[in-house]
Every structure is written in C-alpha cells, then in structure tokens.
Amino acid sequence: QVHLVESGGGSVQAGGSLRLSCPASKALLDLYDMAWYRRAPGKQREMVATRTRDGATNYADPVKGRFTISRDNAKSTIYLQMDNLRPEDTAVYYCNAHLGNYDAWGQGVQVTVSS
Numbered sequence: 001q002v003h004l005v006e007s008g009g010g011s012v013q014a015g016g017s018l019r020l021s022c023p024a025s026k027a028l029l030d031l032y033d034m035a036w037y038r039r040a041p042g043k044q045r046e047m048v049a050t051r052t053r054d055g056a057t058n059y060a061d062p063v064k065g066r067f068t069i070s071r072d073n074a075k076s077t078i079y080l081q082m083d084n085l086r087p088e089d090t091a092v093y094y095c096n097a098h099l100g101n102y103d104a105w106g107q108g109v110q111v112t113v114s115s
Helices: 026-031
Strands: 010-013 018-023 033-039 046-051 057-059 067-072 077-082 091-099 102-105 109-114
Touching (some): 018 033, 018 091, 018 109, 033 077, 046 067
Parallel strands (some): 010 109
Antiparallel strands (some): 018 077, 033 046, 033 091, 067 077, 091 102, 091 109
C-alpha cells in the first residue's frame, strides 16, 4: 500500500509562489511515474504535471512556464514549484503515484490564490 502525504499548500496573492512537497521512498520514486493533479471548486480533477520514473516531464497547458515538477533524490521527494500563481489556480492539489493499473493518491492540500 502506497501512502502519500502532500504539504506546502496555503494562501497567496496573485503573482506569488508556493512549493508543494510529496515525500516518498526511493524505491517508489524509482519505480512509479509521479504526478500532481488538482480539483478546483465545481470542476473535475485534472492533471497538472507529470514526471516519469525516467525523468520526462509534461505539463497541462494552463500551467506551462509557471509550474515545475521535480525530484530531489537526497530528500526522496517530489516537488511542484508554482510561480506566478493566478486565482484560477485555486484548488486542492493531489500527489499521485502511477504504475500499470495502480494509482495511489495523497489526501490533498489546499492552494488558494487571491486577486
């Protein structure tokens, strides 16, 4: 059973930055593809950024150039650096680990961006 716990959410004004963290074992990070998703109020959950176990990254169009997904090997953590935040980025953000037909999710962390 994969257990993920996100941290780093909070409230920020438009134009500000936040960094979300998702610690996991090295073994998991070496085996699973990792991703960040979000669910805004009244909307379905959507992919924000993905990072394969080989290091390839992909971003949703609304966040390209503003968000960065990365892995810190020393801390065995996946990050989502979010810069130039906009009110429409307000959502609950979830860390995801994916392998084959299996998906593990964190409990989510709130990000609120005010104008």
